[in-house]
Amino acid sequence: MKILVLISNVPDTTTKIRFKADNTAFDDAGVQWIINPWDELALTRAVELKEAGSITHITVANVGTPATEPTLRKALAVGADDAIRVNVAAKDAFEVASQLAQVAEGYDLILAGIEASDYNGSAVGGMLAELLDISSVSAVSGITIADGKVLFNREIDGGSQKLEVTTPVLAVVQKGIAKEPRIPAMRGIMMARSKPLKVIDPSTAEERTAFVKFELPPKKAACKMVAEDNVKELVRLLHEEAKAL
Amino acid sequence: MSILVYTENWDGKFKKFSFELVSYAAAVAKETGASVTVISIGKVAQEELQKLSLYGADKVLTVEDERFKSLDNKAMSKAVVAAAEAEKATLVVLAHNNLGKALAPRVSVRLKAGLETGVMALPLSMNPFIVKKKVFTGKAFAKVKVEGEIKVITLAQNSFEPVEMNHTETIEAFDPQVSDSDFTVVVKETNKVTGKVLLTDAEIVVSGGRGMKSADNWGGLEELADLLGAGMACSRPVSDEGWRSHSEHVGQTGKIIAPNLYLAFGISGAIQHLGGVSSSKVIVAVNKDPEAPIFEAADYGIVGDVNVVIPQFVQAVKEL
Numbered sequence: 090m091k092i093l094v095l096i097s098n099v100p101d102t103t104t105k106i107r108f109k110a111d112n113t114a115f116d117d118a119g120v121q122w123i124i125n126p127w128d129e130l131a132l133t134r135a136v137e138l139k140e141a142g143s144i145t146h147i148t149v150a151n152v153g154t155p156a157t158e159p160t161l162r163k164a165l166a167v168g169a170d171d172a173i174r175v176n177v178a179a180k181d182a183f184e185v186a187s188q189l190a191q192v193a194e195g196y197d198l199i200l201a202g203i204e205a206s207d208y209n210g211s212a213v214g215g216m217l218a219e220l221l222d223i224s225s226v227s228a229v230s231g232i233t234i235a236d237g238k239v240l241f242n243r244e245i246d247g248g249s250q251k252l253e254v255t256t257p258v259l260a261v262v263q264k265g266i267a268k269e270p271r272i273p274a275m276r277g278i279m280m281a282r283s284k285p286l287k288v289i290d291p292s293t294a295e296e297r298t299a300f301v302k303f304e305l306p307p308k309k310a311a312c313k314m315v316a317e318d319n320v321k322e323l324v325r326l327l328h329e330e331a332k333a334l
Numbered sequence: 335m336s337i338l339v340y341t342e343n344w345d346g347k348f349k350k351f352s353f354e355l356v357s358y359a360a361a362v363a364k365e366t367g368a369s370v371t372v373i374s375i376g377k378v379a380q381e382e383l384q385k386l387s388l389y390g391a392d393k394v395l396t397v398e399d400e401r402f403k404s405l406d407n408k409a410m411s412k413a414v415v416a417a418a419e420a421e422k423a424t425l426v427v428l429a430h431n432n433l434g435k436a437l438a439p440r441v442s443v444r445l446k447a448g449l450e451t452g453v454m455a456l457p458l459s460m461n462p463f464i465v466k467k468k469v470f471t472g473k474a475f476a477k478v479k480v481e482g483e484i485k486v487i488t489l490a491q492n493s494f495e496p497v498e499m500n501h502t503e504t505i506e507a508f509d510p511q512v513s514d515s516d517f518t519v520v521v522k523e524t525n526k527v528t529g530k531v532l533l534t535d536a537e538i539v540v541s542g543g544r545g546m547k548s549a550d551n552w553g554g555l556e557e558l559a560d561l562l563g564a565g566m567a568c569s570r571p572v573s574d575e576g577w578r579s580h581s582e583h584v585g586q587t588g589k590i591i592a593p594n595l596y597l598a599f600g601i602s603g604a605i606q607h608l609g610g611v612s613s614s615k616v617i618v619a620v621n622k623d624p625e626a627p628i629f630e631a632a633d634y635g636i637v638g639d640v641n642v643v644i645p646q647f648v649q650a651v652k653e654l
Contacts, residue, residue, distance in 0.1 A: 102586060102606050106473045126587050182439070182449065203435075206586060208469050208476075211451050211488075215407070215439025224408045224518040227436030230580075240522070244432065244581070245405075246344065246534065248526035252404075255518050261436065264587050265580050297448035301464055301477040306612075312619070312629045317638030320646035321653075323618070326634060328654055333538070333595035333616040334562070 090144040090234065090256075092135045093196040095189060095213065096164050097125035097205040098157040108303045115207075115303070124160055126270070127202025129167075131260075133267035134232055135200060136168035143234035146170050148196070152179045152188045158286065165281035166273030172284070177291035180299065182208075186216035187294035193221060197256040198239065203228070203263040211261075218259040226254060230265030335368045338423035339391070340414050342433050343378050349535065351429055353389045353496035358489055359427050360390025360499070361456055368424070371395060373417040373508065375402050375410060380505065387503035389496050395420075395508035405433065406519045411440035413510035418445055420508070423484065430488035431534065438488045448482035454493040471586045471609035491534065492592045492613075533582065536565030538595045539614070541584060543569040543607075545600020545621060545640050549577035554644035555599060561651050567591070569601045585610035600640040603628025620644075 100106075101121040109116040124132070135147045149164040150173040151157055161172040175188040193199060201214030218225035230249070231242030241252045241260060273281070315323040327334040337359040341352040359370045369392040374383065376398070383394050395417050402410060414437060418426050426441060428434035430452045442449035450465050454475075458464045462479050465487060469476045480487070533539065540559040542552060559566050566582055573583040584591050586609040596614035600621060601607060608631050611617065619632035620643045629635045636643055 100470075102471075102609075104470075106470045108474070183443075186439075186443070206471055209452055209467075209471060211435040212439040212442075212449055215411075215436060216443050216449075218408070219411070219440040219443035224406065225436070225440070226519060227407060228432040245524070245526075246432070247528075247530065247532050248524065250521050250525070251523040253520040253522055258518070264583065269574070297442075297481045298450055299479045299481075301479050303469070303477075304475050306473070306475065309631065310633070312632045312635045314629075314635050314637065317636055317642060320636065320643055321650045323634060323636060324647065324650035324654065327595070327616070327618065331595075331616045331633065334651070334654065 090197045091146045091148070091195070092138070092144050093193055093199045094128065094132045094135050094147060094149045094164070094169065095199065095201045095217070096128045096132070096149045096151045096161060097202065098122050098151060098153050098160040099125045099205050099207045102126065102206055106305070112303045113300065122157070122160055124164060125202050125205045127204065127262060129270040130264070130267045131200035131202055131262045132164055132167055132169065133269070133271045134262070136271060137267065138232070138234060139168065144198070148173060150175070150189060150192055152177060152185045154178050161286060162281050163273060165284045165286070166277040167271045168277065170284065172286040173289060174286065175289045175291055180296045182210045182212035183216060183297045184294045186213050186220055188291055189213070189217050190220040191292050192289060193217060199257070199259040201259060201261050203261055214259055214261040223257045223259060224254065225259040225261065226252060227261040229260040229262045232260060232266065335366070336421045336423050337363050337368050337370050337425045337427060338414070338418045338421055339370065339372045339427045340434070340437065341372060341374065341429065343374060343376055343382070346376070346378050347382060348385060350496060351431070351491050352386070354491070354494045355427055355429060355489055356386050356389040356391050357496040358456070358494045361497070362425065363390070366460060369393065371417070371421045371423070373397065373414060375413060383505050384503070387501045388498050390499055390501055391503045394503055394505045396505060397508050397510055401517050404517065404519045404521050406517045407436045407440060408518065409512045409516040411437045411444065412512045412516055414441050415444045416510035416512070417508060418484070426484070426486045428486070428488045430490045434488045438486050442486040445484045445486065446482065447484035447486045448480035449486045450478050450480050451488040452490050453487045454490045456494070472612045473609065490592070531559075531563060531565045533565040533567055533584070533589055533591055536593050538562045538564035538597070539567050539584070539591060539593045540564045540597050540599075541567035541569070541601060542572060542578070542599050543601030544571045546572065546577070549575075551641070552578070554648060558644065558648050558651065561648065565593070569607050598628055598632070599644060601628055602626045603631055
């Protein structure tokens, strides 16, 4: 069984967000780039499944310029067998999904993170599944493979479900899929250097959305402080002033 | 010209979120002269369906086919697409929740539509179609132009107040003609926690962090949550330590919530945590460290020991 894990290259989650060109573009000066946190968990689970002998091969794929290669190398260091990069700076989710569609055939299982932590689109996984005309399951928080059968745990409102799915299938995964992301070991980093990273030319793809303007949230008013021994006053303020209780 | 809304039902009932979606569509329809059609999948009683008209639905298409019970994303998105085509919809509105996020991308591809997710207000302009959404997990906003003759959006919860109006609707059974081969998911087991307030529905959320010190200290917070009819939440270190379930983790990688009131006890307020709660209308922080970043995001704060403050808080709420 072969797995494809989609990897988005995003600013470190502690990045201070700034914009440039009259607030029409993200200012990436000095930004540290990481594997999107949910993609990293998906990859971690894929590596666990491979170690357990449930799958044979892990490919990671990213749509991006050569600048995203360190992120793909990190994914290889964590345990992916090979990597694919579609060489284009994609502008929106549909373009990313369209580019991935040309490299995503032939896998039994495709894993996508629930969203990317930059533009919070939650769209690429579902779009790719539709472009490939395969089934998809969202909010997946667990994957097990036994006797060639793939079982998902899916979060629903106020609970969870166990699902049996037929492959090929795309899972949009969220928290719980793996406990903690793997940190690459020195041996992994060394091996990653010689693992195959294939660069593919982009196909012509359409964009359907465009950012017009960015803005930062307005500054919040100062926090109103209440003394530790006067909790009653806090509750009164919440009740009478904020009308929140 | 019409606007199509898909809303799920929860055991045959609609929630406030459903009415937010219909009201939103009705407000856009008023601008553009379109009509509002709702597609409802699953068994819902007539009087429940009629509630949708109160918020501006002109027509409700009901699909009662039992096969959809498995919430198969592929089959359900085909049903929504069939309704959009039958109604000649130029805008499709879904919820920005688990199911809406699962269906909207598939629907947009099939309809060759432009998609934007997590929309937080009425369109800023209809032509070009520009919407506002949060990006960088609440650290910024973006205005986005959506192309295409048809647009698909998901609307963020609690971003549009439902407006009641005097309206009537027609209710029709609808057959989306989805074939058996589109159903590929089999539900083996469903586990539901009953009797608890769902985090995503809660108007008030009571949350604890590392400052709670151990798994055994949560009695006071649970009592407070019960008193207030609040949902229970926690920060990431708490769920990582196993003090509380992962399903209670709010923050960038956990659940993103937007309640009226968020009460944070012993949470320092790492930027990833704030990303998940910054949309709350009022934030209260109790933390022993006066320098904790949570106080920059909070509206009200106490510098103090959670073990001292929580019992007093419970007592003061009882006396309200």
